[in-house]
Each structure stands twice: as C-alpha cells, then as structure tokens.
Amino acid sequence: MIFEPEVEMMERGALEEVQSARLREMVSRVYERVPYIRERFETIGIKPSDINGVSDLWKLPFTKKSDLRDSYPFGLFASDRSDLLRIHASSGTTGKPTVVGYTAGDLEIFGKVCARALAGGGAEPGMLLHNAYGYGLFTGGLGIHQGGETLGMVVVPASTGMTERQVRLIMDFGTQVLCCTPSYALTIAREFAKQGIDPKDIPLQAALVGAEPWTETMRAEIDSRLGVRSVNIYGLSEIIGPGVSFECAEERHGSHVNEDHFLAEIVDPDSGEPLPDGEEGVLVITTLTKQALPLIRYWTGDVTSLDHSRCSCGRTLVRMAMVKGRTDDMLIVKGINVYPSQIEEAIGSVRGLTPYFRLLVDRSGTLDQLDVEVELSKEVFEEISAEFLSDEVIEADQLLRTIKDRAKRSIRENVGISVRVMLLEPERLPRSEGGKAQKVVDIRKVLVG
Numbered sequence: 001m002i003f004e005p006e007v008e009m010m011e012r013g014a015l016e017e018v019q020s021a022r023l024r025e026m027v028s029r030v031y032e033r034v035p036y037i038r039e040r041f042e043t044i045g046i047k048p049s050d051i052n053g054v055s056d057l058w059k060l061p062f063t064k065k066s067d068l069r070d071s072y073p074f075g076l077f078a079s080d081r082s083d084l085l086r087i088h089a090s091s092g093t094t095g096k097p098t099v100v101g102y103t104a105g106d107l108e109i110f111g112k113v114c115a116r117a118l119a120g121g122g123a124e125p126g127m128l129l130h131n132a133y134g135y136g137l138f139t140g141g142l143g144i145h146q147g148g149e150t151l152g153m154v155v156v157p158a159s160t161g162m163t164e165r166q167v168r169l170i171m172d173f174g175t176q177v178l179c180c181t182p183s184y185a186l187t188i189a190r191e192f193a194k195q196g197i198d199p200k201d202i203p204l205q206a207a208l209v210g211a212e213p214w215t216e217t218m219r220a221e222i223d224s225r226l227g228v229r230s231v232n233i234y235g236l237s238e239i240i241g242p243g244v245s246f247e248c249a250e251e252r253h254g255s256h257v258n259e260d261h262f263l264a265e266i267v268d269p270d271s272g273e274p275l276p277d278g279e280e281g282v283l284v285i286t287t288l289t290k291q292a293l294p295l296i297r298y299w300t301g302d303v304t305s306l307d308h309s310r311c312s313c314g315r316t317l318v319r320m321a322m323v324k325g326r327t328d329d330m331l332i333v334k335g336i337n338v339y340p341s342q343i344e345e346a347i348g349s350v351r352g353l354t355p356y357f358r359l360l361v362d363r364s365g366t367l368d369q370l371d372v373e374v375e376l377s378k379e380v381f382e383e384i385s386a387e388f389l390s391d392e393v394i395e396a397d398q399l400l401r402t403i404k405d406r407a408k409r410s411i412r413e414n415v416g417i418s419v420r421v422m423l424l425e426p427e428r429l430p431r432s433e434g435g436k437a438q439k440v441v442d443i444r445k446v447l448v449g
C-alpha cells in the first residue's frame with residue numbers, strides 16, 4: 001500500500017513547485033535564525049533572494065559533519081529551545097557526538113516518512129511490528145516506533161540484544177514485520193536456525209533493514225533464512241533518522257527518496273559538481289521542512305546514484321541505489337578505489353564462503369597489498385574437516401584451493417584488483433550484535449602515522 005499517495009505519486013512538475021516553495025522558505029529561515037550559516041552566505045556573497053527554486057540549489061554552500069561538530073551542541077538549530085520536544089545524538093565514537101533536535105512538527109514528519117517506508121515494505125495497519133533497532137540516543141528505535149504507530153501498526157519495542165527472547169516473542173506473537181540492521185537480521189536468523197525453527201514456520205512476512213550498508217548477497221540470505229521479502233530503509237540522524245528513503249516491495253530496486261521533505265543531489269566527491277542520473281557520487285541532501293535543524297546541502301559522505309525513471313509501484317519519487325559505501329570508507333589500493341561492500345558482493349557469489357570478511361591493507365616497499373580474510377561456510381568447513389580426518393587430505397586441499405581461486409577471480413572481475421585470500425574457519429571474525437563490525441584494517445595508516 002502507499003501511505004500518502006497524494007504526495008508519493010505526485011507528478012514531477014507539481015513536486016518541483018512544492019520543493020521550490022519550501023526551499024525558499026527554509027533558506028530564509030536559516031539565514032535569519034542561524035548566524036553560523038548567515039556568515040557563510042555573506043562570505044560567499046549570496047542572499048536568500050538569490051534562491052528562487054530548486055534550479056538555484058547549486059549556488060548554496062555545502063554543510064558538512066564538521067559544521068555540526070564545530071557548532072556543537074546547538075549552534076545550527078533554527079528553533080528556540082522551548083520549541084523542541086526531543087533530542088537525539090550520534091554515538092560520537094570519533095570525537096564529539098552529532099546532536100539533532102525535533103519540534104512537534106518535525107516529529108510528525110518523522111512518523112510519516114517512516115510510515116511511508118513501512119507501507120512500502122509491505123506493512124499494513126493492524127500488523128505487528130517487531131522493532132529491533134536500538135532505542136535511545138540513536139534515531140533508529142524511536143523513529144521506526146513512531147512510524148509504526150503512525151501507520152496504525154502494533155509496535156513491539158524489542159530494541160537490540162537478548163536474541164533468544166526476541167525469537168520467542170516473534171513466534172509467540174505471530175509477528176509479521178521485522179525492523180533492524182541487516183547484521184542483526186542475520187543474528188536473529190541464526191538464532192531461529194539454532195532453535196531448529198524452519199523458515200517457512202516463521203510468521204514474519206516483511207523485513208525493513210538498514211542503518212548500515214548491505215548487499216544483495218545479504219538480502220538473499222535474510223530472505224531465505226527468515227522467509228521474508230526484505231527491503232532497504234535508508235536514513236541518517238542529521239537529516240531526520242530512518243525514513244529518508246525506502247525501497248518498495250514491488251521492485252526492490254533503489255530506495256524512493258521522500259523528496260517533498262528531502263531534496264537529493266549526487267555530486268562529484270572531488271569537485272562538488274552535480275552529477276546526472278546514473279552516475280555515482282556523494283549523496284547531498286537539503287531538508288525542506290525541518291524546523292529545529294534544517295540543513296542546506298548536507299554532505300552525507302554516502303556513495304550512490306539517482307534514478308528518475310518510473311517505478312512499477314506507482315511512486316514518482318526518485319530512487320537512489322543501494323549505498324556502495326562512504327567516501328570515508330573508501331580504500332585506495334594500487335590506485336584503485338575499493339569499497340568494502342564491493343568485496344562483500346564479490347565473495348558472496350562464491351559457494352562455500354560467508355559474507356563475513358576482513359580486509360587487511362599493507363604496503364611492502366612501494367606496493368600496496370590487499371588481503372581478504374573470509375570465513376568458510378559451516379557446511380564446507382565440516383566437509384573439509386571430515387576429509388582431513390579420514391585422510392583424504394588431497395581432496396580437502398583441492399576444495400580449499402578451488403574456493404580460494406574462485407574468490408580471487410570474482411574479486412578481480414568485479415572490483416578490478418588482485419588480492420590474496422585467506423580462508424578462516426566459521427565464526428572466527430569478531431561479531432558485534434546489532435552494531436557495526438570493523439571490516440578494514442589499514443596497516444599503511446599505522447606506518448604513516
């Protein structure tokens with residue numbers, strides 16, 4: 001179902017008129033109420049009256065994460081403190097946390113954009129929603145919670161952790177929709193398997209997963225192990241939280257951006273020049289309706305592309321491709337840009353391997369070396385162990401070599417780089433429950449530093 005068809009199916013011309021009017025109003029408001037941004041406007045010599053609509057967007061300066069840090073905690077807020085109802089913050093593992101605020105109007109929009117996403121993924125009023133995003137300063141838990149209630153669902157605020165209990169609640173309640181990070185969806189899937197529950201007996205029908213980059217390989221695993229049709233939900237706390245964009249269950253090919261609230265552009269990471277449809281670059285978002293923390297051309301750092309072609313679901317909202325990685329995650333190895341997600345995709349197509357891997361980048365002399373440590377699947381590991389035990393060492397060796405060669409070839413063909421592959425036993429690499437695992441160890445940085 002489509003939650004707000006009058007907006008989600010709006011013709012482009014009408015949508016652009018709405019966007020232009022909202023942009024003008026937002027820019028004036030920021031100019032009047034946020035001295036930090038007004039000074040920047042003055043430095044580059046532009047005034048709100050120079051912005052007539054979306055076609056003037058390029059004239060505006062970017063806002064970066066460092067601006068939020070430099071104006072910590074409330075320097076970019078455009079609302080009085082007494083008008084705020086809620087504050088969220090990023091974990092701040094690297095320096096000061098990023099603080100975001102919401103007025104009553106902001107929270108209403110937050111609920112609506114998350115409701116659109118839930119409906120897009122197949123949720124309906126009256127269904128049960130198991131929300132296993134973290135509740136707290138992180139926007140995921142409360143954002144999806146509010147989206148579920150806005151849509152008229154029954155929300156189970158499970159949060160993360162105690163996976164065994166989560167599985168029991170899903171079974172006992174007959175829950176239809178799951179929301180969590182893709183890695184936690186796999187943790188839940190493993191727990192179902194451990195308890196001997198067959199995917200076809202799991203009541204779940206849909207899963208909305210996001211908050212970290214994931215791949216088609218992980219999607220296939222989530223779908224088959226949980227018996228669901230999983231869709232992507234994208235967002236970031238600086239913009240609002242989850243609900244910036246979402247995949248429709250019909251196509252699952254790009255996430256529809258809620259463009260009446262969030263204006264999306266793709267720009268060249270080096271020059272900042274806007275790029276056309278289909279070309280990959282950094283996603284830049286301008287909030288059109290946010291009151292407490294309106295952001296002009298916010299540099300998300302996420303690498304993706306846009307697609308304005310018609311979608312079979314009927315929504316006219318532009319679609320953004322699955323985020324390939326962050327510009328800050330990108331590795332340059334032997335002069336080639338490598339994103340960890342590309343490696344994940346490449347090894348995902350090799351039988352006998354899991355999506356669990358770690359990249360080690362080193363430099364011997366002047367040459368970069370990329371090593372990929374990847375875990376074997378349980379089935380293959382058991383097969384090999386049995387062969388070793390029964391002295392069929394040559395067969396076991398042959399199988400390992402074949403898997404290794406296939407992984408190397410797949411990475412060379414898909415990423416364009418030669419790597420060394422190290423096969424590990426299952427569950428060897430560290431896991432973080434619901435969190436984000438460290439996938440890259442760049443030894444070059446240690447040496448340079």
Ligand SMILES: [Zn+2]
Nearest residue numbers: 248251311313
């Ligand atoms: Zn669609």
